[in-house]
Amino acid sequence: MSKDFCHLEGKKGLVLGLANEASIAAAVVRQLHALGAQMHVSCLNEKAMSYASRVTEPLGVTLKTCDVDLEGDLSKFVNEAAQELGKLDFIVHSIAWAPLEDLHGRVVDSSQKGFAKAMSLSCHSFAQTAHLALPYLNRGASLVTMSYHGAEEVVPKYGIMGPVKAALESTVRYMAAELGPESIRVHAVSPGPILTRAASGIRDFDELMEEARTRSPLRRLVTIEEAANLTAFLVSDASSGMTGQTIYVDAGFNFMA
Numbered sequence: 001m002s003k004d005f006c007h008l009e010g011k012k013g014l015v016l017g018l019a020n021e022a023s024i025a026a027a028v029v030r031q032l033h034a035l036g037a038q039m040h041v042s043c044l045n046e047k048a049m050s051y052a053s054r055v056t057e058p059l060g061v062t063l064k065t066c067d068v069d070l071e072g073d074l075s076k077f078v079n080e081a082a083q084e085l086g087k088l089d090f091i092v093h094s095i096a097w098a099p100l101e102d103l104h105g106r107v108v109d110s111s112q113k114g115f116a117k118a119m120s121l122s123c124h125s126f127a128q129t130a131h132l133a134l135p136y137l138n139r140g141a142s143l144v145t146m147s148y149h150g151a152e153e154v155v156p157k158y159g160i161m162g163p164v165k166a167a168l169e170s171t172v173r174y175m176a177a178e179l180g181p182e183s184i185r186v187h188a189v190s191p192g193p194i195l196t197r198a199a200s201g202i203r204d205f206d207e208l209m210e211e212a213r214t215r216s217p218l219r220r221l222v223t224i225e226e227a228a229n230l231t232a233f234l235v236s237d238a239s240s241g242m243t244g245q246t247i248y249v250d251a252g253f254n255f256m257a
Contacts, residue, residue, distance in 0.1 A: 006236045009036035013090030013141075013235070014081055016042045016066065016129065020051040024146060024191065025094040027228035033059045035232055037090070040081035042066035068095060068125040069117075075132055082136040089138050090235040091129055093145040096122040096161065103159045104203050110160045118160055123168040130175060130186075139183040142235045145172065146227075147188040147246055149254050157203045169246050176244030185243035187234045191227040192216065192250030216251035 015032070018025040018041050029041055040062045043052035049065060056063040062084070066077035082088060102114035126145045150158035151165035169188050176186040193209045202208065213221050230249045233239050248254045 006233055006238045007035055008032060008232070008236055011037045011089040011235065012085040013037065013039050013088050013092070014042070014078065014129075014133070015039055015092045015094070016068075016077075016125075017094035017096075018043045018052040018055060018063070019048060021054050022224070023094070024194065024224045024227050025092070026052075026055045027224035028092050028094065028231050029055055029061060030059070031225070031228040031232045032090075032092075032235065033061060035236070037235070038085060039090075040064065040077070040085065042077055068128070069121055074125065074128060078129065078132040078136075082133070086136075087138045088133055088136045089141050091133055091141075091143045092231055092235070093126045093129055093143070095125055096146070096164075098122070098159070098161055098164065103161060104157075105159065107160055107163065115160055115163075118164050119167060122161070122164045123171055126168065127171055127175060130179070134179075137182075137184055140237065140240065141184045142239070143175070143179075143184065143186045144231055144234050145188050147172075147190040149190060149192070149248070149250065151190070151246070152254070155208070157208070159202075161202075172246065173244045180243060185234075185239070187239075187243065188246040189227060189230050189234070190246050190248045190250065190254070191224075192222045192248075192253050194222065194224055194227070212250070212253050215256050216253040217256070218251035220251055222249055222251055 015029050041056055045065050066073050068074045098118035099114040102110045130143055147165045147169050150162040151169050172186050172188045192212050226249050
C-alpha cells in the first residue's frame with residue numbers, strides 16, 4: 001500500500017486483541033506501523049505476552065496485557081495509552097471469544113451464561129472501549145472491529161458467534177450514528193475464513209475454508225495482510241467519507257448464492 005495514498009504519519013491509537021504472529025491483529029499492527037502510526041497494543045495476559053511480543057518487540061511498539069473480562073483492566077489500558085500517546089486517532093478491536101461447549105453446540109441449546117459472556121467479550125467490549133476512549137478521541141478518529149459473514153447468513157457450525165457477530169455489526173451502525181456528529185467514524189471489517197487461533201475453535205474449520213476457496217470468485221482464501229490493508233485504509237484519512245459499514249475482504253464469497 002502506497003504511503004502517498006494511505007499514510008498514517010502522526011496518527012496514534014490502540015489495537016486490542018493481539019494473540020500471536022498469525023493473527024489478524026498482528027498483520028494490522030505491522031501494517032499500521034509501516035505506514036507511520038504509533039500505537040499501544042493489548043494481549044490477553046502474561047501467557048499471551050510471550051507470543052504477542054514477537055510481533056511488537058521488533059517494531060518497538062508498546063505491548064500491555066488487557067483482559068476485557070476483568071473489571072478495570074480495559075479502563076486502565078485505555079487511560080495509560082492516552083496518557084502516553086495523547087489524543088487518539090484510531091482504535092482497532094480484534095477480540096472474539098465463546099465457550100467451546102456453546103460454540104460447538106446448537107444456538108437453541110446454548111447456555112445463558114455462555115451466550116452472555118460471548119456477547120460481552122466479543123461485542124460489548126467494542127462499545128465499552130469506545131466509551132472509555134471518547135474523551136481522548138480526535139475529530140476524524142476511526143474505530144474498527146472484526147466481523148464475519150456468519151453475522152449475515154447462517155454458517156454451519158459457527159454456532160452462537162453468528163448472533164454475536166450480527167449484534168456487533170448492528171452495534172457498529174448505532175455507534176456510527178451516535179458518534180458521527182463528532183466526526184468519529186465506525187466500521188466493521190469482515191474477512192473470509194482465516195486460520196487464526198480464534199478460528200481454530202470452530203468445528204470443521206478446514207471444510208469452511210475449502211468451501212470459501214472453491215466458491216469465491218477469486219478461487220482463493222484471503223490473507224491476514226489483506227484484512228490489515230483494508231483496516232489501514234479505514235483508519236486513514238483516505239476513507240474520511242465512510243462510516244457505519246461492514247466491509248468484506250473475502251475474495252467475493254459473500255455475494256455468491
